[in-house]
Amino acid sequence: MFQKLPPLNAIKAFESAARLNSFKAAANELHVTPTAISHQVKQLEESLNVRLFERKTRAVILTSEGEQLAAAANQSLQNLMLTVNQLKSAPRTLTISMTNSFASMWLVPNLASFQQEYPDIDIQIRAEESLIDIEYDRRVDMVIRYGELAHLGKNDSLSYIPLRQDSIGFFATSNYWQTQLDKASDAVWFCTRWKNAHLPNLGLEKEIERVSGTGIPNIRYFNDENLTAQAALSGQGIAVISELAAENAVQQSWLSKGTNTMATTITGLYYYLVIPRRQLANPAAICFKDWLCKKLATGSDQPAIKNLIS
Template sequence: MFHKLPSLNSIRAFEASARLGSFKAAAIELNVTPTAISHQIRALEDELNIRLFERKTRKVMLTSEGKILAETAYQSLHGLLTKINDLKKFPNDLTVSTTNSFATKWLVPNLNLFQSLNPDINIQIRGEDDIVDIENDRRFDLAIRYGDPSQLSHKNPLISCALFTESFSLYATPNYWHTHLKEKQPIQFFATQWKNPILAPLDLDEQLLKKFPHAKVQYFNDENFTVQAALSGQGVALLGKISAEHSVKNSWLICGEDDYSLQILGHDYYLVIPQRVAHLPSVKVFKQWLLEMMQHKKITPH
């Protein structure tokens, strides 16, 4: 019955190329070379005797016939993957995508708590500031993002779960606070300019000039750098509560008080779950752990 169908490898290569719009991106997802993808697509076109892609200099575009086949291929492979996942009793591997800052400052330091409670679940953390296509990119199972969850695309339904509304305050080493308060030295501030243009800026200059007319502000494009500037005793950093939590818990940084207090409400941290994995027990366990850690145990608003 199915002996006339093209090979599954060629269908997978075509579907990935069509979805990602690139032979190179498809090669990365399928862990093969771009040349192998190109050969698979060419063989499929020869077998079907139709042209599936228009080859451009730096991208490929589906033909009208290619669009029809791409939709069918996606639905078929997605349905097959869903049924295979349903047959698995308890998939133990989870790959979580999140920002470098959240991974470094909160998730990795707390991950041993999750592993001690769930030793059979193997979690891989992928830190990257670019938003991944979590619904279609099979390298990832979950994503923890920072921003406005209402901006999620509804083209492919995703489940979002609010974790925590961030708040920003001023943090510095105990020695820096003591020196500045005692000797009234000029104060140096550090803050972060988001790489993601969707995120609203912190407007630190406006906030600080109201309280500190002679303030000097230096910006970094990564919150990890902002944290390190404060930890090295160079000045006062405007940090999110989650980014500062580990340093505060170890008494490396303390929050400003009285005249040096400043609080700004930020965006939400939220968990994104693709429909294709929402039913998995390991996903449900990780989601529940995050909610308990961030809402009831470890993270509480100022």
């Protein structure tokens, strides 16, 4: 689109000389020699096939063509400088889309450590269940998703970074475990029905049947893992949720994982980060990616898929 435009250095040299009416003054302003200014202007004239200056003994005077180009060059460079200054002074902000449960149960409780490490980066969270088209939706800089690794890497304009394989366990309050210690068949179980219909069935119900020892366990469903966890936190039953999502509640001693047969862990899918190509060189995006990978302690057995950001 802009291949036929003259080099920016030539435009800068010409604009400075035109504004100051002097090659020498332009050289001082741009910290180059007058000869360099003269050479840049001459190249510009040759590429345009017009004379831009009338050379006098102690001054240069713009031709009518030079006046036209000088006005356009000055306005363009002013606009460019204004935008650059705005970008330099603006806070570094990242808008990240993720599910409600990941946002409320993991990222928000851990966000303080990121802010301590990178106080000048502002993280804006978009908690939503819908899958946005991050390649074209420029309101979002990156997304954290949950799914199968086999589905990743199908779009070359996106970078897919596996963060951690999920493990699903049984969690309840200490009081609930005490009351149900010998009565697993009477327990109330809470599970999540994902809104994303493309996610595979992990066989949670069969595992609950096996553990509870009854053919028809009392299972209740929510469509948000955060609600599933809240039901357990209120002492109503056992939440079958991600160990990553339960991490903060366990650290605070609000929930604990069961013991013996109730200590069952079910292998889940992967949490992964998706970054569009336009963000790959963004220093703030790189900082967040590095922090997230470190915080989630990606193991050596986790395959690195299209990790294009460095």
